Amino acid sequence: xxxxxxxxxxxxxxxxxxxxxxxxxxxxxxxxxxxxxxxxxxxxxxxxxxxxxxxxxxxxxxxxxxxxxxxxxxxxxxxxxxxxxxxxxxxxxxxxxxxxxxxxxxxxxxxxxxxxxxxxxxxxxxxxxxxxxxxxxxxxxxxxxxxxxxxxxxxxxxxxxxxxxxxxxxxxxxxxxxxx
Numbered sequence: 232x233x234x235x236x237x238x239x240x241x242x243x244x245x246x247x248x249x250x251x252x253x254x255x256x257x258x259x260x261x262x263x264x265x266x267x268x269x270x271x272x273x274x275x276x277x278x279x280x281x282x283x284x285x286x287x288x289x290x291x292x293x294x295x296x297x298x299x300x301x302x303x304x305x306x307x308x309x310x311x312x313x314x315x316x317x318x319x320x321x322x323x324x325x326x327x328x329x330x331x332x333x334x335x336x337x338x339x340x341x342x343x344x345x346x347x348x349x350x351x352x353x354x355x356x357x358x359x360x361x362x363x364x365x366x367x368x369x370x371x372x373x374x375x376x377x378x379x380x381x382x383x384x385x386x387x388x389x390x391x392x393x394x395x396x397x398x399x400x401x402x403x404x405x406x407x408x409x410x411x
Contacts, residue, residue, distance in 0.1 A: 232375070235275065237282040240375045246271070246289045247372050253290075253313050257305050259297055261365065265342040266296035268372050273334050290314055291326040299338050343368045346386030360399055364389035 232240055247268060254264045270292035274280075280288055290310050297304045307320045318326075347368065351361045368389040371377040377385065393399075 232275065235279055238275070238280060238285060242282065242285060243271075243275070243375065244373045246285055249286075250289050250293055251369070251372075253293060256313065257297075257309060259293075259305075260300050261369070262342050262344055263293065263296045263300040264369070265344060265372070266300060266338070266340050267292040269340045270295060270330065270334060270338075272378060273337075274330055277333050286314060287318055287322070287326050288330070290318070290323060291330050294323065295327060295330060295338070341382050343371075343382040343385040343389070346383045347389060350386055350390045357399065359397055360390065360393045363393035363396060367392050 232238065232243065250267060251264065253259075254261075254267075267289070271288055274288060274292065290313070294304075294307070294310050307323055310323060311318060311320060344365070347361065347364055350364075351357070364386070368385050371380070371385055371389075380388075
């Protein structure tokens with residue numbers, strides 16, 4: 232964000248909050264949200280963006296992420312409608328090509344949700360713990376201090392905090408350490 236002339240961390244948080252609403256309205260997977268935020272952060276670290284174009288960056292990242300993660304991707308018209316017709320289809324498609332070029336077509340991202348699923352499996356899928364852990368991980372998307380934290384650590388902290396908040400017992404179950 233230091234290289235951004237017109238943007239600050241608060242504007243990024245507002246964009247992320249709006250993208251959570253977009254994800255909910257379009258019924259997109261949580262993986263789509265995490266990938267889109269990852270794309271936004273990588274794009275903003277490489278290119279200066281005006282405040283006027285920040286929403287376009289968010290829409291573009293979400294559209295790209297939806298094409299990667301969703302079985303049925305919403306069409307361009309859906310994204311334009313959600314932006315209150317601030318952009319046209321050609322502008323959005325041009326922005327898509329540009330963003331893909333800037334991130335060097337690198338769309339692989341091990342989402343914290345991948346690691347959360349692994350932790351949940353080891354915990355025999357306690358639904359309450361997993362749901363609260365997922366919520367805690369999603370709230371971390373708003374905090375710039377969490378950008379440098381690896382996805383696996385976000386998942387571990389999410390599960391740990393959820394277990395603590397729900398009084399689900401120790402972090403590591405004693406049954407995991409049975410002697411051979």
